[in-house]
Amino acid sequence: MAELTRRGLLAAGALSLLAGCGKDEPRQQVAYGKPQGEVNVWLHGSQETGEQFQALVHDYIAEYRVDVRLLYLPVGQLDAKLLTAFTGGTPPDVFKIGHWSFPAHARKNRLAPVDTKALTLQNYEPGTTTPLTYDGVPYGVPIDFNPCMLYYRKDRFEQAGLDPDKPPATWEEIAAASTKLTSADRRQVGLQWLYGDPQWALMMITALTKGGTSLADALTYMSKLGNPKLSNPLGALGLFYSGEAAMVISGAFLGPALEKLGKKSTPYGVAPMPAWQGRTSVVPAYTWGWGVAKDSPNQYTAWHLVNYLQGARSVTTNLDNGIIIPTKGWRQAGPRGESEIMKIVADSLPHVDFGPIVPGTLELAKAASSAVDSVAHGKATPAEAAAAYDAATRQIQ
C-alpha cells in the first residue's frame, strides 16, 4: 500500500508534467491548398550550397508571401534539440534529418505523411524514398542521396606497381591491392575504413554480409585492412586527400569535395562498389531527407515549400556541388551529371541497400561501429564482436 501511494505520488508529479505536452490545444490545420502563414525550418548548414539555398528561400518568400524562418544548427546537436522539441510539443514545421532517424520518428507518430497534393512522389527515382517510408507510408523526400563507391589514388597505385586504370572490382582484389599499398609501419595503407562512425560501420557491414559472408568473417576481413590509429582532422577522407590512404569507400559527394579542398588536385579514380568474388555487389547507401512535423499547423505549406526547395533549380545547383536530389532526370540537370561518379550512381540505383529500416537504426549503427572498432583496436576477436553485435541487435528489436 505504502509503495503504491509513493508510486502514485511520483506518477502524479511526473505525469502532470509529461501530459502537459502536445495536448494543450488541438492544433488547427491552416486552410488547405494555398501556401500561407509561417514555416519554421531546422537544418544543418552547408558551406557549399548555403548561399544558393538562401536565395531560393528568399524567392519562395517573395513569390508565395510565406514567412519562412531558417534555423541552422550544429549537425552534432541537431538530434538532441529536435528530440527535446518533439517531446515538448514544439517541433519546427520542416526539418532535414538523416534517413536513419525517420523510422523512429515515424513510429512515435511525430511525422506528417507526404502531402501528395503539394508534392509528387512519382518525380523521385524509384527506391530513393524507401528509407523515408515506414509501414508503407511515405514521410519524407531525399536530398543528398549517396550510394557508396570505391575511390582510389592513381598515384599510390602507380608507386605500388598496380595498374592505375584497373581498380579492384572484388573484395579479394581490394585485400590483395591493400597488402601492396600498405607500408611496413602502416603509416600508409591501402583501403581505409571510416572508424568511429556508426552509420558508415553499419553500411560496410551491410555491404560485406549481405554480399555473402558471415558477420565474423566480415569483421575479420575489415580488421586486416586499414589502420584505425591514423588521424586526420577530416577523418578517412582527409587521409585519402593526403594520400596516406590509397582507397576509401565513400559517397558521390567526395569527388567534388576533393576538388574544393586545396590547391593541388588529387589524382583519384572511382569504381563501382566491390563485390565478393563470383557474387553481385550490394551498394550501401544513405540519404538525408526533408520531413514535416505532425504537430505542424501548416503542413500543406510545409510540403509545398519542400517541393519548391527540391525543384529543378535546386537539383542543378546541388548537382554542381556533387549533392544529389534524386528526382527523375537529375543527371541532365548540369554538366556534372555526365561525370564518372554520377554514372556510377545511376548504374547502382537498382542495387542500393539502405540497410535495416527500423526504429532502432541508430543503436544498430552504434553496435556496428562498436564491433568494427573493437576488432580493429584489438579489444575483441571477430567472433566475440560478432556475438556482442548479435546480442545488441536482439536487445534493440
Added chain:
Amino acid sequence: MSILRSLWLIVAVGFMLLPVYVMVVVASAPDDTDLSGLVFNGFHLTDNLRVLLGEGNLALYLRNSLILCLGTGLLDVIFSAAAGYAMAQLSFPGRRALFALVVGTLALTPMVLVIPVFLIVKELGWVNTFQGMIVPGMISAFGVFLVRQFALGIPRELLLAARVDGAGEFRIFARIAVPLLKPALITLFLVHFLAQWDNLLWPLIVANDQELWPLPVGLANFQSEVGVTYHLTTTAALVTAVPPFILMVALQRYYVAGLTFGGLKR
C-alpha cells in the same frame, strides 16, 4: 633552495601555459597547414578576426553571451545573497528543509533533467526567449551554499545591536549584511559568469532563433558549417576565452577568497 624553488615554479607554470601559447600561435596563423603550434607563422590574428566578424556573426554571439552571463550572474547574486543570509542568520520555518534541498541538488546529474525542465519552460511559455535561457540556470546551489557559509561568519552581536536600535530585518540585510558579504558575492558572480559562459547545451535546446545564440552555440555551429579550419576556429575560441580572462584579472582577489571558504572555515 629559493632559486630551485622559483625555477620549479616557473617551469611548472610555464607548462601550464603552453596550451595557451599554442592557442595564440594557431589563432594567428594565416592557414591551418602547420599545427605544431610552437613557432609563429606571421601574425594574422586581426585578419582572422575580421573574417569571423564579417561572416561568423561573432559580434552578435558575444552580445548574447554577455546578456546571458550578466543576467544569470546578477540574478544569482541577488537571490543567493538573500537566501544565503537568511539561512545563516534568521530563524524561520522550513529553513532546514530548504538547506537540504539546495545542497542535495549539487549531486544531481543534470542530463536526466533536461526533458522535464524543458517541459516546465514550455509551460511557462519561455521557449525561444532570453528568460528561457536565463531562468532555469539563474540560481546555483553552489551560490546559496557559498553565501550561507560566509554569512555564518557575520557576528550575531552586530545584527542584534541593529535590531535593538529598531532597524527592520530587510534594512539590516541591505545595510549590514550585504556590505559584509561583498567578497562572497563577487566570487559568486564570477563563478556563475564563467559557468554560463561555457554553457552550450541548454541555450542550444531552448533558443530557436540564431538572434538569441550565445558564443558556445555559435562556435559549435561555425565548426559544423565552415568545417574544420583550425586557424579560424581557434581564433574564435581565443575570442571566447578573453572576456573570462579579463574578468578573472579584475576580480581575482575575490575569486580566490570565495573559492577557499570550504577549506578554511573551521
Added chain:
Amino acid sequence: MKVLVRDETVPSRRAAPRHVRPQAAAGVALTLPVAVFFVVFWLVPFVAAIYLSFTDYEMAGTPNWIGLANYERMFADPGFLNSAWITVVYTVCTVVPTIVLALLVAVPLAKPGRLNRWLRALVMIPAVMPLAATSMVWVIIYSDRGLANTLLGLAGIEPQAWLTSSDLAIWALVVMVVWKSLGLFVIILTAGLQALPGEVYEAAAIDGSGAVTTFTRITLPLLRRTLLFVLVISVAGSMQAFVPAFLLTGGGPADATQVLPYYIWANAFPYEHMGYAAAMGMVLLAAMVIISALQFAFLKGGDE
C-alpha cells in the same frame, strides 16, 4: 526529557518575541524566490526523473510502470558496465594526479614574494578558459605533428596517435582535464597553506626538521580540511564530467572514453531510452551520495 526541552525553549521564545516574528517573516520572504526556484527547476524535474526511471518512457506516448526492470537491465548491459568502469578509472586518474601536482606547485607558491604573486595569477588562466575553447586547442596539441608529439620527440619517443588509439585516448583526456582543473586547486591549496599558523613552522625550523619531514609531519595534517574539500569537489566534478569527453573524443575510439555521463546522454538523446537513462542517472547519483558521505565521515572522524 520532553518537559525539560520545553522548559528550555519557552523562556527564550518569551525573551525575544519582538524579533522572532519579523525574523520569520523576513526569512521566508528572503528565501522564497530560491525555494520556488529549486522546487520548480530541480525538485519537480527530479521527481519526474525518479518516476521515469521506473518506466519504459521512450520520449513519446505514456510511460508504463515497469518496476525495477531498468535497474536490472544495467547489470547485464556491457555498455553500462564498460562506462561505469571507465568512470572509475577516469575519476581516480584525474583526481589523484591533480591533487598531487597541485600540492607540489602550491607548497612553494604559497610563500610570499613578488614572483609568486604573478605566478598565482598565471596559474588561473587555464581554469577560466571555456572548455569549448580549450578542447579545440587540445585537439591541435594531440594532432600528428602537434605539441604532444613534439615533446615526445624531444625525449626520443616515437610520435603517438593520441586521440585515435583506444589505449591512449583516455590518457589524452585525463591529461587535458588535469591541466584544466590544476590551476583552481593550486589556488585553493595555496590559500589553505597561507592560512596555516606560522608558529608551527618556526618551531619546526628550530627543531631542524628537513623540508620533507616538515611537509609530511606538519603541513599535510594541518592542511587536511582543505585537501578534503578539494577531494570532494574534484571527485564529484569528475564523476559528472560529460563535456570534456563529448568535445575531445566523442566517447571513442572503440568506446574507450565513454564515461558514464556520456553513456547516459547517448541513451537519452539519440536513442530516446529516457527511462533507462533516468535509472542510470539515479545510480550515478546514489554512487555520488555514498562517496561524498564517506568523504564527509572521514572528515568528521579525523576532527575528533
